[in-house]
Amino acid sequence: MSFDHRKYRRFEVPNKPDRQWPNNRIDHAPRWCAVDLRDGNQALVKPMSPAQKQRMFDLLIKVGAKEIEIGFPSASQPDFDFCRKLIDENRIPDDVTIQVLTQARPELISRSFEALKGARRAIVHVYNSTSVVQREQVFGLDKEGIRQIAINGAQLVKEEAAKYPETDWVFQYSPESFTGTETEYAIEVIDAVNAVWQPEQGQEVIINLPATVEMSSPNVFADQVERVCEGVKHREHITICLHTHNDRGCAVAAAELGVMAGADRIEGTLMGNGERTGNMDLITMAMNLYSQGVDPKLNFENMAEIREVVESCTDIATHPRHPYVGELVFTAFSGSHQDAIRKCLVKRKDGDVWNVAYLPIDPHDLGRRYEEVVRINSQSGKGGVAHVLERDYNIDLPRWLQQEFSRLVQKEAEDQGGEIDSLTIRRLFEEYYLAVPDGWQLQRYDLHRGDSGISATATLSSGREYRGVSKGVLEAIVQAVTAELGQSIDIDEYNEFAVEGGTNANALACIRAVIDGQNYSAASLGEDTTSAMLQALFSIAGRYSDVITDNRKLA
Ligand code: KIV
Ligand code: ZN
Numbered sequence: 230m231s232f233d234h235r236k237y238r239r240f241e242v243p244n245k246p247d248r249q250w251p252n253n254r255i256d257h258a259p260r261w262c263a264v265d266l267r268d269g270n271q272a273l274v275k276p277m278s279p280a281q282k283q284r285m286f287d288l289l290i291k292v293g294a295k296e297i298e299i300g301f302p303s304a305s306q307p308d309f310d311f312c313r314k315l316i317d318e319n320r321i322p323d324d325v326t327i328q329v330l331t332q333a334r335p336e337l338i339s340r341s342f343e344a345l346k347g348a349r350r351a352i353v354h355v356y357n358s359t360s361v362v363q364r365e366q367v368f369g370l371d372k373e374g375i376r377q378i379a380i381n382g383a384q385l386v387k388e389e390a391a392k393y394p395e396t397d398w399v400f401q402y403s404p405e406s407f408t409g410t411e412t413e414y415a416i417e418v419i420d421a422v423n424a425v426w427q428p429e430q431g432q433e434v435i436i437n438l439p440a441t442v443e444m445s446s447p448n449v450f451a452d453q454v455e456r457v458c459e460g461v462k463h464r465e466h467i468t469i470c471l472h473t474h475n476d477r478g479c480a481v482a483a484a485e486l487g488v489m490a491g492a493d494r495i496e497g498t499l500m501g502n503g504e505r506t507g508n509m510d511l512i513t514m515a516m517n518l519y520s521q522g523v524d525p526k527l528n529f530e531n532m533a534e535i536r537e538v539v540e541s542c543t544d545i546a547t548h549p550r551h552p553y554v555g556e557l558v559f560t561a562f563s564g565s566h567q568d569a570i571r572k573c574l575v576k577r578k579d580g581d582v583w584n585v586a587y588l589p590i591d592p593h594d595l596g597r598r599y600e601e602v603v604r605i606n607s608q609s610g611k612g613g614v615a616h617v618l619e620r621d622y623n624i625d626l627p628r629w630l631q632q633e634f635s636r637l638v639q640k641e642a643e644d645q646g647g648e649i650d651s652l653t654i655r656r657l658f659e660e661y662y663l664a665v666p667d668g669w670q671l672q673r674y675d676l677h678r679g680d681s682g683i684s685a686t687a688t689l690s691s692g693r694e695y696r697g698v699s700k701g702v703l704e705a706i707v708q709a710v711t712a713e714l715g716q717s718i719d720i721d722e723y724n725e726f727a728v729e730g731g732t733n734a735n736a737l738a739c740i741r742a743v744i745d746g747q748n749y750s751a752a753s754l755g756e757d758t759t760s761a762m763l764q765a766l767f768s769i770a771g772r773y774s775d776v777i778t779d780n781r782k783l784a
Contacts, residue, residue, distance in 0.1 A: 240445040243412055245452040250490035258518055258526040260494035261511060262296040263289045267330050268508050269498040273543055281542040282311050288538045290322060293527045298328040302344035303337035312344040328352035333382025342389040350397035355382045359418055360409030372414055379418050383425040400426050401435040408440045412453050416460040428466035435468040435494065440483055443476040451486035458491035470494035473509040475501060480509040499535060500554060502543050516553045520590045532595040559592040559602050564610020567603050571616040605649045607642035611635035614654060621651045627724040630739050633750060637661055662752040666771030671764045676702060687763050702759055710770045719743045725758045738762040744773045
């Protein structure tokens with residue numbers, strides 16, 4: 230059998246019963262570092278061109294990234310050239326720090342410093358692998374051998390930096406594959422690096438803990454992070470950074486729990502492009518904070534532009550359900566969701582705290598429109614259909630008509646087998662309710678109040694005239710029409726609404742009547758409530774008489 234779980238081992242969970250992180254909350258944004266141009270770029274089928282790199286860099290600046298890993302210049306000539314271009318053409322804003330990655334090897338470290346020559350401030354990020362599998366199977370080195378690589382790398386970084394005193398240098402070290410490294414050993418290596426860099430003497434140092442491969446559930450990662458934070462020397466003088474990958478689909482959760490466990494800084498990419506299943510998605514993590522009332526210190530108000538630039542630089546399409554970004558993430562098709570959203574939006578007042586069912590954040594904040602929120606297919610209910618008519622056409626339907634009409638829309642959606650757009654909904658409403666049968670168009674009406682009630686006269690396009698007297702206009706004309714049809718018309722439902730803006734009409738009237746045991750419904754938009762009401766009644770009468778005529782023909 231090829232699908233056999235016994236091939237795999239359980240991840241050995243470090244024993245940390247004194248963990249504190251579950252009690253912590255994230256009440257401020259971590260420092261962010263965007264690695265789209267390095268880790269993200271390294272993972273692309275077709276790495277970014279110089280123009281795409283510049284576009285991505287400009288976008289990262291625009292969303293507010295203050296630390297940007299721009300490449301691996303010692304390993305890639307295009308990355309080297311891009312780094313030089315940014316520095317030589319003075320394209321790095323004063324409040325932004327660039328970062329480059331290098332392996333802990335002498336020639337690569339010195340080349341990285343050449344790439345950074347002349348930068349106002351820069352982070353040199355040096356790494357070597359420390360995990361058990363890398364030590365044993367890739368490098369064939371013991372723990373001490375790997376520790377020495379880290380120490381030598383740190384020493385070289387320090388020496389090279391001294392050759393370029395005009396730059397404000399920040400040193401960053403990653404025990405690459407940290408998640409597969411014994412935590413106590415990782416602490417030993419980190420301490421050895423810091424013994425060279427001496428953060429306690431004022432050198433700015435970042436220690437990055439990469440989940441190069443995500444190997445456990447996020448709570449285990451948080452235990453590892455907390456242990457490093459409490460175990461390393463000079464904790465108060467170093468920045469602890471996390472760099473999570475998404476192999477188990479939990480990169481964001483791991484970073485969040487890692488921040489609760491004490492990390493100060495997070496590396497990631499916009500929408501999570503990166504090796505294999507990707508890097509931690511900066512947008513998701515930042516927006517998660519935003520949705521909890523924490524200022525994420527990144528701005529995604531123009532999400533359409535962000536998405537367009539990321540897609541065009543990575544050549545990767547966005548999944549329609551990608552958190553906060555995908556086309557469908559603020560859309561409800563299901564009837565009960567639509568109903569709840571509609572009710573919450575109607576009740577909402579400007580300045581209210583966001584509290585809308587099924588929408589964790591306000592789509593407007595990301596430049597999305599409420600129009601996208603409710604879309605109609607065969608799963609949708611009366612609330613959704615009513616919402617579309619109200620939102621797009623200012624047509625406010627009574628509940629009975631919402632139920633009736635949504636059944637017609639559902640039938641149409643089932644027949645078409647897909648989504649029903651707003652124009653089709655409007656067309657169906659016209660066809661089924663607003664359409665006036667031939668000859669039944671109200672031309673004018675006349676009302677007189679007398680001792681015996683209201684005397685009403687209505688004239689149709691066919692020239693026919695209906696006259697009646699009763700206590701109300703509708704009753705008066707119902708009497709007249711009943712007399713002509715020879716059938717009683719029992720008004721079952723009647724509603725009228727003022728219509729605000731969007732159409733020439735000022736009033737909407739909706740009527741359901743029972744004639745000869747059958748239900749007939751109609752609606753009408755009129756200049757005033759009386760004309761709308763009379764027209765809806767005549768439309769019903771016209772429909773009934775069309776049915777009778779058709780039946781006679783059939784007989
Ligand atoms: O995933 C990783 O470990 C990396 C390091 C080089 C930081 O990208
Ligand atoms: Zn990585």
